[in-house]
Amino acid sequence: MTEDSEKPVTSFDVARRAGVSRSMVSRAFTEGANISEKSREKVLKAAEELGYRVNFMARGLQTRQSNLVGIVASSLDTPFRSRQVRIAAREIISHGYRPILLTVEPDDDIEQWLSVMLNYNVAGVIVTSATPSPKIIQECRRLRTPLVLINRGKNQDIADTVQIDVQQAGELAYTMLTRSGAGRLAVVHPQTPSYSVTGRAHAFADKCSSENVEVKEFISANQSYAAGYDIGGNVGLALDRIDGVFCATDLLAMGVMDRLRADWNVRFPDDLQVVGCDDIEQAGWGAYQLSTMRQDAEEQVLAAVRQMSERIENPEMEIQHFNQMLTPIFRKTTLSSYD
């Protein structure tokens, strides 16, 4: 703190000042190292005076590990995603790692970025956006870098994963709608195939088929509010033939609702019941009060970080898959809750 030297201060400087060896300096800054309390204090004092701080690059080089953990996420400014990332960052830190963030834009080459992360000797990577190619997944395995995929499906049995149970999701949506009296159903979901989003929509449609209830399908451009607003126009045209709609994301649901209110003066749930999915914060806002299915971001991220830690401890561990259940949230866009 006091010095204002040009050269950065190293453990050597501290050692000299404290009158000990460099090893002692290292030990003083290492949890549970073999060092007497007296020496440690002496070192810490000298370090403080010199304004010393451990160089993590050097430490990492020696120990062969940075304690960096990569987070790969796209659409970071989407409510659900940003919540995931916030929780993930906090959780990663509380496990003693530092999150290094890779935000992926639609046209980005994940391979390349993921590859860069590996250069940093990351302790692990958590991916919650596009699915990396098998090639890069292999590369992670080769380097023994734990990789966990969130909501990318568990079909590929080569990485640990955490995902919602799309089957259960689809059936739950069906149940929520039918038990509150809806019988002429519809579903809106994006075109782009995605394990969790289109997956639950399809599961819903399948459930309808297996129960012999017809279901109208509306395909949106993507899973955003704007896309919901757009497709809402089509839903409006079919208003006389449906009384309940499942939207694959809350954002989509809110877009649909606003469009329907604006152009058809629809009242919810009287004119139409709607169920969303995710339970983002906005779903609870007064203007929507959307009935939905909660995808617990906290549970999901905790599971992912836990899987990662476990694999760090034991790289040979068998591949794990965590299946997450959604829970129904009844608000004001469905007529009644069931017990």
Next chain:
Amino acid sequence: MTEDSEKPVTSFDVARRAGVSRSMVSRAFTEGANISEKSREKVLKAAEELGYRVNFMARGLQTRQSNLVGIVASSLDTPFRSRQVRIAAREIISHGYRPILLTVEPDDDIEQWLSVMLNYNVAGVIVTSATPSPKIIQECRRLRTPLVLINRGKNQDIADTVQIDVQQAGELAYTMLTRSGAGRLAVVHPQTPSYSVTGRAHAFADKCSSENVEVKEFISANQSYAAGYDIGGNVGLALDRIDGVFCATDLLAMGVMDRLRADWNVRFPDDLQVVGCDDIEQAGWGAYQLSTMRQDAEEQVLAAVRQMSERIENPEMEIQHFNQMLTPIFRKTTLSSYD
């Protein structure tokens, strides 16, 4: 790619395989190094075959710099903040750095985290949440680590900053409201002092005073939707004495609106005009159509990253302050726009 050895492959292995020295391997992976095209290709080929990748820790140790840039952000799951972070991450990457993310929770000790970042020899830090203490700011300067503060005010002339012009913001809100016919004004803002948020509210109140128009003040618990919903109860009680309200954040505004609609059946803008601030995505949603003032996250972040880069290039550069202007966005919660 082919090997499956236990030991990580190093530049030494590649060198041997390519029949050159380790220096050549290094050069092959360095932009614009002095190496013949032929040698480079030979090395690259050997590297590919071995599955070699440069160890950034070792490189960083040698060159004394990681190309990591820290982002310190709180309330990451707030719409405006997550947008900032997404843009910042993209921008940092496009400048050739990697973003390392520190999410700060209300009770966290920023000092400590910031301090950890310094251990990584970060090339720079961008802070967009709580203001670091002068002590840590000093520490950054001592270590010659560029630090730029977003929306923390420029009072402290010891770090580069980017912030909105609170004065202009307050006056703009006043103008938007009065020019569309509101004359009995109110402002809602959080208690916690914050440069940008409470700053603009105060500037608004000051402007009112200087124009001799009375202004009712409502203090919310924080700047969230929920806090807006709460304080909306108080606004409702004063409905007969106000016709225009400025909410210090869009979130607050939307909370207030929903409460007012729910409990007092208020119609906007007929019964009350409202202006928010930030222009988050939700402000444009059909249920709100909030008139607001846009705080351009992109412009803000680009400026911050630019300042950082410039300071990396030239550490002795004079301290810079970028003052951002807000632009009015007229939607449906004000009666008219002015030309």
Next chain:
DNA sequence: ATGAAAGCGCTAACAG
């Protein structure tokens, strides 16, 4: 254009 040699700052055996 290339190779040899000397570290970057730290930790981890190994002795004592």
Next chain:
DNA sequence: CTGTTAGCGCTTTCAT
């Protein structure tokens, strides 16, 4: 409990 001795994997003069 402490000091000595070797590197970790890379870049970088400095010769050639």
